[in-house]
Amino acid sequence: MEITLNHKAQAIANGKTECLVVFLPSEKDKQSRRGLEQLPKAAGHIVDQVLKLNDFSGKSGQMELVFSEAPGIPRILLIGLGTKSDVDLEGLRRAGGKIGKKLHEMKISKLAISPPDFLKRSIKSERGTALIEGIVLGAYQFKTYKSKKSDQGSESVSITCYDPKKLTGLKAMQLGKLRGDSANFARTLGNTPASDLTPKKLSEHAKDIAKEHNMSVKVLEEEEMAKLGMEMLLGVSKGSREPAKLIIMEYSHKKAEKTVAFVGKGITFDSGGISLKPGKGMDEMKFDMCGAAAVLGAMKAIGTLRPKLNVIGVIPSSENLPDGQAQRPGDIVKSYAGKRVEILNTDAEGRLILGDALTYIAKKFKPDAMIDLATLTGACVVALGNYASGAITNNEALCDRVVAAGKSSGDRIWPLPNFPEYEESLKGKYGDLQNIGGPSAGAITAGLFLKNFVEDVPWVHLDIAGTAWDVKGIDYFSNSGATGVGVRLLIDLVNQWNS
Numbered sequence: 001m002e003i004t005l006n007h008k009a010q011a012i013a014n015g016k017t018e019c020l021v022v023f024l025p026s027e028k029d030k031q032s033r034r035g036l037e038q039l040p041k042a043a044g045h046i047v048d049q050v051l052k053l054n055d056f057s058g059k060s061g062q063m064e065l066v067f068s069e070a071p072g073i074p075r076i077l078l079i080g081l082g083t084k085s086d087v088d089l090e091g092l093r094r095a096g097g098k099i100g101k102k103l104h105e106m107k108i109s110k111l112a113i114s115p116p117d118f119l120k121r122s123i124k125s126e127r128g129t130a131l132i133e134g135i136v137l138g139a140y141q142f143k144t145y146k147s148k149k150s151d152q153g154s155e156s157v158s159i160t161c162y163d164p165k166k167l168t169g170l171k172a173m174q175l176g177k178l179r180g181d182s183a184n185f186a187r188t189l190g191n192t193p194a195s196d197l198t199p200k201k202l203s204e205h206a207k208d209i210a211k212e213h214n215m216s217v218k219v220l221e222e223e224e225m226a227k228l229g230m231e232m233l234l235g236v237s238k239g240s241r242e243p244a245k246l247i248i249m250e251y252s253h254k255k256a257e258k259t260v261a262f263v264g265k266g267i268t269f270d271s272g273g274i275s276l277k278p279g280k281g282m283d284e285m286k287f288d289m290c291g292a293a294a295v296l297g298a299m300k301a302i303g304t305l306r307p308k309l310n311v312i313g314v315i316p317s318s319e320n321l322p323d324g325q326a327q328r329p330g331d332i333v334k335s336y337a338g339k340r341v342e343i344l345n346t347d348a349e350g351r352l353i354l355g356d357a358l359t360y361i362a363k364k365f366k367p368d369a370m371i372d373l374a375t376l377t378g379a380c381v382v383a384l385g386n387y388a389s390g391a392i393t394n395n396e397a398l399c400d401r402v403v404a405a406g407k408s409s410g411d412r413i414w415p416l417p418n419f420p421e422y423e424e425s426l427k428g429k430y431g432d433l434q435n436i437g438g439p440s441a442g443a444i445t446a447g448l449f450l451k452n453f454v455e456d457v458p459w460v461h462l463d464i465a466g467t468a469w470d471v472k473g474i475d476y477f478s479n480s481g482a483t484g485v486g487v488r489l490l491i492d493l494v495n496q497w498n499s
Contacts, residue, residue, distance in 0.1 A: 001103065001139045002156040005132065005177060007170035011038045012162040015072025017112035021099060022047055023079050024058040025087075025118050038114060038164060042070035050078065058082070060091060061475070063098050065106070073112075077102065087119050089130040090410050096134020096176075097476025103139050103157055111159045115167045128161060128168025129176035133488075135159065136180025137476035142191040178301055179491060183484030186290070186297030190469060190482025194269035194286045199237075199245040199317035202266055202289065205296055206247045206315065213251070213303025220246035228360070231333035232341060232352035233316055239273055239326025240319035246357060249299050249313035258497055259310035261367040262299075262490055263357055265350045265374035266292030266317030273320045273346030274328055287482060288350070290468035291373035292317060294486030301491050307498040312365055316357035320349045332431045336360055337453050340431035348435045350376050351446055355453040362455035369398050370459045371493070372450065373486045379442030381466035387474075388414040389467045389485065392447025395458035401496055402460045402489070411489035413462065416444050423448050462486065 012020065020043060022036075036044045046068050050056050056064050060082030068076050079095050081087045103111070115127050139157075161173060189197065189205070203219045210217035222243050225234055230246070237244035247266075267288040271277060277285070292315040299313040327333075331343045333352075337359040341352070354372055361370060373389075380390045389406070391413050393399035399415055406413035422444050425437035433452060437445030447461040467485040471477050 001141070001154065003136060003139065003177060004156065004158045005170065005173045006158065006160040007168070007173060008160060008162055009164060009166050010162060011164045012040065012112050012114065014040050014070070017073060017160065018108040018110045019075040019077055019106060019112070020073050021077045021079060021111065021113040023081055023095070023116035024056065025084055026058040026080065026082050040070060040073065043068060043073050043076060046070060046076060047078065056080070060086060061094070063102070065102070075106065081116060084118050084120065087123070089123060089126055089408065092127055092130040093134040093410055094475040096131040097138035097474070100135040100138020100476065103154070104141070107154055109154045109157055111157055112162055113159060114162045117165055117167055125168045125172040128172040129179070132159070132173045132176030133180045134476045136177055137183060140184045140187060140478070142188060142481055144188070144192070178304055179488050182297045182301040182491070183487040185300055186293035186484035186487050187482040189293040189296065190287050190290045190484070192286070194319070197268050197286070197289070198242045199266065199268055199319070200242065202268065202292055202315060202317050203245045203247050206249050206313070209296060209300050209303060210249055213300070215299070215303060216250045218248045220248070228336055229334060230336045230356040230360070232335045233318065233356040235327040235331065235333045235343070236273070236320050236349045236353055237318040239321040239323035242319050244318040246360070247315040247317060251299065251302050251311040253306065253308050253310060255308045256310040259312065259365060259367040260494070260497065261312040261314055261361045261365060261370045262295045263314040263354060263361065263370060263372040264291035264293070264295035265289065265354055265372070265376065266315040267350055267353070268317060268319055270320045270347070270349065271322060273349060274322050274326055275345045275347040276322060277347060284469065287469045288375050289317070290375050290464060290482055290485065293482065294373050294464070294484070294490065297484060297487035298490035301487070302494060305491070305494070307494050309494055309497050311494065312361060312367060314357055314361055316353040318353055320346070335453065339433055339452060340428070342428040342431040342434040344434050345436050348446070350374050351449045352435060354450055358450060358459070359453045359455065362457045367457060370454060370457050371402065371462065371490070372459070373462045373464055375465045375468050376463045377443045377446045377465055379446070380463040383443055384414055384466055386466045386471045388412045390443050390463040391415045392418050392444065392451070392461045393459065394451055394454065395460070398458045399460050402462070402493060405489050405492040405496060409488035409492045411467070411485050416447065418444065418448060
């Protein structure tokens, strides 16, 4: 769905829209009619009658569509936001998600909204950003492979914000759309089957973004990686006919004083290799490149925002398949860092490709910080479920910034312990390291494996295995498919450095 935006510093007049969205607090807030004076008299009367009948309480998450006899406003969509003290940007984002999903059902081409004026003072123009971001995310549908077009919903919707109190602005709304579009781009990459999204295709997407936004891009092929000694990365690709790629995108700003690197795991399909995964659910392993998708989505947004910060987007990419030439349990490979790594399980492949990529970026670019995102372990899903990504770090101050960006963006982060005792299980019997630890604390030991390859660069690892797809109960996500997790977090993290 294509969404266009308009902002008018005036109240809505009659005959202007196919549906009017009205945001209401809960009755407990005792402000249930605040803002209704801005509505046309007939529309305000209808909403007032609904409230008097106690058909709508305004509690958070409540939504009701009312068919209206108000001139020029055939529908009114009531959205509850709860009490004033409870409403934050994530609440507005989720309210927007409900609206986005409803757009398909209503089959309209014109929507009017008025930003709620009963919020905390700390929520300023960002209310327009959060609402539009939620609408764009909620309206997302993946229909690329549907042979028959659905008759549900309009192809495009024009959203006009009527804002006589100037609570937000068009620029803030456009930022919300950019954030939503960038995350949706990552969602589409994640939802695309591995037959159509290979390491080569990922590199082509990176080149397209770089060309559009005047970035530089370099793709290391297997021959060059072999010369560099990246045996961890190349070992994973040995079972595939698709060559591995190491994709490096560079956004530069002439006034930048800092450089950050975002590294995304790009396993476009993960069968587990010789350590074959169970057949049930293996189709979901096309999502094993959602870290790469997050980096591409973030770089796409960064190219538009043009922050005063140098940003490096890095994607080590491969398939992990069984074959006569595939890497075997018991093999020992040499990393780009020079460490010998014993392969105990070929399904612990993400940490191998990330390790070589992290060392390459640390040595070549010496960034001020590195953040990696990876659908790394099922253990993280067991520990945290689907509503927070786990974090491992070598720098608490950097991790605090990442956690803050997670809170503001909705891509929530929970730091995991990294006590040195956990690292004991990674010591190799025949090599320097082994690629899995013991039977417990798998998310922690996987992250600490990566710590061996970041040199002395401040670094945070984000395990997004639980948050990258099939997240239920969040209004701006579908119950199935990729979420685009990490894109909005990285945008907010860049904004922190840029402020």
